[in-house]
Amino acid sequence: MHALAVDRQTALARVIAVTNDKGGVGKTSIVANLGGQLAAAGYRVLLVDLNRQANLADDLGTRGTSVDDQGEGLLTGIVLEGRHPLPVAFGVRPNLDLVCGGTRLEALTPLMVSKTMGSPGSSGQSSPFLALADVLAPVAEHYDVILIDCPPENFILTDLALGAARWVIMPTKTDIGGLVGMTLVAERFAKAQQINPSLGLLGAVLFATGTKATAIHAAARSAISAAFGGQSPLFTTVVRHAERTAQDARRLGKLAHELEAEAAQQPAWWVTLRNHGEPQAPRLSATAASVAADYRELAYEVLNVLRSMEQAEQAGAALGAAGERA
């Protein structure tokens, strides 16, 4: 393998693309909250938003702030093919940085189409779909984990993300739509492995499902396991459905664990009523604590799987080196 490719692969060993071709399956919420949990645990985390809608900015409360460049920085970085340092919004939370998405990313799709047309891929040139990898590689060394929030139904931007990622996490709901979305990602995944052979599936996660819907969970798990030849990719953690918490999160630009902390601090409703009359602002739902616990468990499980895979890779590499010496 080319030395540049090896360097890129090493630098991007902890880049995780969160993708599913279906919209509304929790990609952005998982990126924001998984990143938030890891950052709160002391890991250095970078979030990359490839969405035109940039809902990650809503989850993190950065929409319309001075750091919100609507994806201009990311677009510029890709246009200049990594010759310009990637503009990163530092410290949106302690240990958590952000590369913003937004409406400027509209230009990315036609740009990639034109690059693809001009690059047959057989002339020894690097694939245009490694553009994001080239932009991320120089900054990746500063982070323990990089999470990419992929857009739905945009295979060009998904290809860019898969070209840069070492791992993929696929959120899904319990309905058949999530599985169809996974099937569509599978096509892009196989294509991306041609330019990024180290790409692997870390796992899938059931999102926004009722905690008591155990029969539905079992049916969904069974269907997904069957679709993967009996080797279920699902993490055991399920992120529960909590509409009020989801709304609070986007309305206030807070992550679930931040809402959990605030909800725990708010006085009992009757104390507010007695002291101030009707509450000035809607109360935060105590369900935020349960949702935060789900994300915490997911983060723990993702770290465990990541560690297991890295240790297995290291053991494999050591065996390979020993074999070569022998």
Added chain:
Amino acid sequence: MSVDLSAQFGRSGAAQARELGALLPPRPPRAAASEQLDDSTPAAGEVSTEAEAIPQASADDNTGSPVDDQSARRSAPSRRLQPAPAEVDQTQSFQIPVYVLPAAKAAAQQRRARDRVTNAEVAFSAIDATFPKLQQLLQSRRTVQRKAGSLFPARRQRTRGSSAEPQSRRVAWVLQATAEELGVLDSLVVELGAESRSELIAAALEADLLTKSRR
């Protein structure tokens, strides 16, 4: 859906990690109490009846005050519990939500970080440590003691939920348990007359982490 996605994706990290169990944090040994419960544990797949589920305290046990028929019936689980069948995949784990006091949750998180253990290990250690008095702890959680010498018996604790002060509102804390561990927990729930797995674990956790100096 007839497509085999494993052909495109290969085996996921999550699926492989399940087979690399040795690399994951080890689960604690099966609770010491479980061996004593074998006789009262219903067979796999068999739903325990209320009569089977309520053990009578024997004279030689040290679990606290004897349990009479009425209180035993009162403390019987509100729903019938079915221990996980033995043929369930033991590498699979299941999420158990537990409602604990915020201080206990914080202490459990500290313990987890300090000892680099899982939530399950923290919970199981707490159950092991408090097992001799766990039935008593469960009963005392449910009653409000009256003044000494009162003519009236203790009343059942009122559930206050969201109207309680923040520090006394129980919050969710989640652990992952294997099918075998679930079986042990369910046996303990039945044996000790807890209302749920959550109540059992919360009683042990709060007693273990909040009432003694840090180990």
